[in-house]
Amino acid sequence: MASIKNILLPDRHLNQVVPTNGFTTLLTFFTSAAMAFLIVFSLAMSFAADRLAQSWSDSLANSATLRVSAPLADLESQTAAALNVLSNTKGIASFRLLKAEEQQALLQPWFGPKVPISNLPMPRLISIEEDENGYDRVGLRLRLAAEVPSAVLDDHTRWREPLVKAAYRIWFLGWLSIGLVFFIVISMMSLVTRAALSSNKKVIEVLRLVGATDQYIAAAFVRKFAFRAFFGSMLGAFGASMTLLLLPSEADQTVILAGLRLEGFEWSWLIFVPLSFFVFTFLTARIASLSILRSLT
């Protein structure tokens, strides 16, 4: 399409035939910058939530604890029986008996460091790591009930669910807001273009009088808007990245909003922000201006 060439190649004259209203320029530029800023933040939020959800569900979903709580006398044999059951279960990557110190560390908040746990009639804890396929929870429970009645399988679902749910909700909200912001960008660009064209009726009339086609007139307007949106969104994305870099980063990733900073390849998503602004604005402005031009006879 010749008109796309018109838009992408610099043509001083095409830019000139349409008057520049400094305030409309600023408005487009500023809107794009603000919206790109929001998009980068939403992206960062989504990515952070995704990482968080991933790490939570990774560390919790694939692990379970088997608790064998029998009277001291039976404890060893029951534990051995439980270990035996586990070693015959498909879908378990590894399992191991927690050492006394580990158990103590887990209980420390309640008992304090000084309690000699090994002397207590404590249950034994076996930590289980699932493999990719996972094991059959119900089957394992049934077998344990039969062979090691004192064993309780705790697969952490209880803890995991609300946290992972919250993380996915943030992730969802992030993408939802990206969608919303693009919707707003498209609507605004459409309105700004239409407003610009309909307040330049006289210019359009003159251009038509001297034989300009609709394509030519539209291209002159669209170019301006697409480039403003492109540069505005570059500025906005850059500003947002700087802000993200300046945010205090915390080692503790599990605290929500601590790890808002983008990581690794996630930064490469930023390239798409100005690009998508350019494309969206280009298409929106083009459709809007051709429709306005058709309505002005």
Added chain:
Amino acid sequence: MASIKNILLPDRHLNQVVPTNGFTTLLTFFTSAAMAFLIVFSLAMSFAADRLAQSWSDSLANSATLRVSAPLADLESQTAAALNVLSNTKGIASFRLLKAEEQQALLQPWFGPKVPISNLPMPRLISIEEDENGYDRVGLRLRLAAEVPSAVLDDHTRWREPLVKAAYRIWFLGWLSIGLVFFIVISMMSLVTRAALSSNKKVIEVLRLVGATDQYIAAAFVRKFAFRAFFGSMLGAFGASMTLLLLPSEADQTVILAGLRLEGFEWSWLIFVPLSFFVFTFLTARIASLSILRSLT
């Protein structure tokens, strides 16, 4: 000021002298709606974070646990001594020995429900509620070390801090984004007004030719913008409220973003959203249009 009366009283004619560009109207309306939507969401987020931080720091900051872990023989006497110390400490609102069942509930994740905890050589836990003034942590620790060496005071600071910090960060981000959105609203309204005036130079020229004062011309433009912003932001705030009401509300307030719904008197803040849009737009548009009019001679 007569011009404020002009703006607030309906005057069909004043509205008429300025041409209505449907797209500029929609743009103002739409921007206001989108921005009001964002503001209501930010408000809700801030309020929710505030509630969350409040409830976390309330429930955790003012409470502590004293753990007395002595050999079974000394346990009762040591516990009594600890209780005695607490009753002589200023700044403690209440304290009580946790019942066996309560302790069992706390430990259930580790031991399972069947373990008869009362038979175990468990430490005794005393929950402490601070009063407003708080107690002297260091002093209490020293006294306990002297009188009940087996007692450990755990004031939950460890757990509280990152959570409360996260909640306050969300709260802060909420208000920051409200500020940002208002900044964007003001800039946009200023730009939209300036763009409208400078694309209506001919209208301004005609109005001046027939003897209109700057005040009159400005009022005609400002009215339009202020009312559009007002009604647009009403729509946006209403839409946001509806969305908030439709969000699944969860009983578990501690899950971040679960309690986004506004509560009680917080709803009354919504009135200020359209009002502040009206006032901000009115002032911004007025300043912008008078400055444009002064520049057009």
Added chain:
Amino acid sequence: MESVAYSYGEELLSELNISISQGSFYFLTGPSGSGKTTFLKMCYGSLIPTSGNLSVFGKDSSGWSRDEIAYLRRKIGVVHQDCQFLDHLNVADNIALPIKVSARNSLSDSVNLKELLNWVSLSHRSKALPPELSGGERQRAALARAIIMSPDVILADEPTGNIDWEMSQRLIRLLIELNHMGKTVVIATHDLNLIRFTKASVQARVLRISNKTVQLAGSDL
């Protein structure tokens, strides 16, 4: 008006010394681009002389505030060469605009409006929008708008450029009548026939702009 000069960068008009007295009838002629429009614009405060003293209704132009210029314009009816209107209001509203802008409660004048529309033969087009008017209709509407407030001074810039001779005569008769009512009329025009026609019925003077100054032309036209 004393030694008024105006320059857009280069000097266009210099050392004008003229006084236009209340109730007189003037024509302003001169070649295209000589400064007729500029002269009229100074009279209604659209341009401020770059030097010299210009006073209108006894007030010196150098001290005019923006609001004073607005009030001044309510006492001066102007027919602009470009005939600018508000394109979104119909002809009747456009003609009534000066009333609405200044006073806003003057139903009494609406009688005027109808008569006026008749005078300029625009009654049948009163609900049309300005872009739907023909060139001549626009000029007549501009004249109607200029006189609706019954101003003390009427400045008309080329009011008959797009109008046929019959209609021109009719408009000039309207202006002559207003002049008889004591209003000052200044008309910039190229149309010598019009000047001749007018001179037959009113004591009109002709100002000629040439070589950057305004001179009273002889009666030899």
Added chain:
Amino acid sequence: MESVAYSYGEELLSELNISISQGSFYFLTGPSGSGKTTFLKMCYGSLIPTSGNLSVFGKDSSGWSRDEIAYLRRKIGVVHQDCQFLDHLNVADNIALPIKVSARNSLSDSVNLKELLNWVSLSHRSKALPPELSGGERQRAALARAIIMSPDVILADEPTGNIDWEMSQRLIRLLIELNHMGKTVVIATHDLNLIRFTKASVQARVLRISNKTVQLAGSDL
């Protein structure tokens, strides 16, 4: 042009049967509001006849696409009654606009431009913006823009309304010269002197619009 009619709601022109042949010189007269501008607008595709067949350069108007109208206009030079320009471009750029809009690589025509500016006596104002021009200067610039592409047909609506007699003669001589080069010229005007002047040097026909139709006026003018 066969039984062309145009109506804005009410019928304005009806049953026009006219054929304007290549290379002829026409004047279009008629009272203000009679439809001269409307007639010209139909000729350059700004208005499409509400009934009847209008064909320009052998193409029927009912089948024109939007782009065809644009290309048509590149072969027709129009002087619009309102003399509209792009206010942000200077006079020279405005006059050169048709070249840039259509071809874009025509440095060869820039020689034309200077000559043209001289012809209409606008060389000294070529860097001015349109709002800074006087009424007459604008009309001359519009004429220059209309002829820069050396179109086959020149339609001029009231090209001398704001111009003094001397300058009018000069412009009409330019148009006569173009007519001698084989171009069709149609001028809408009120100025009978202009018609008389022209008839002295070229075989010009006068069309008169009255009672909704166009008639060839006798040579009695």
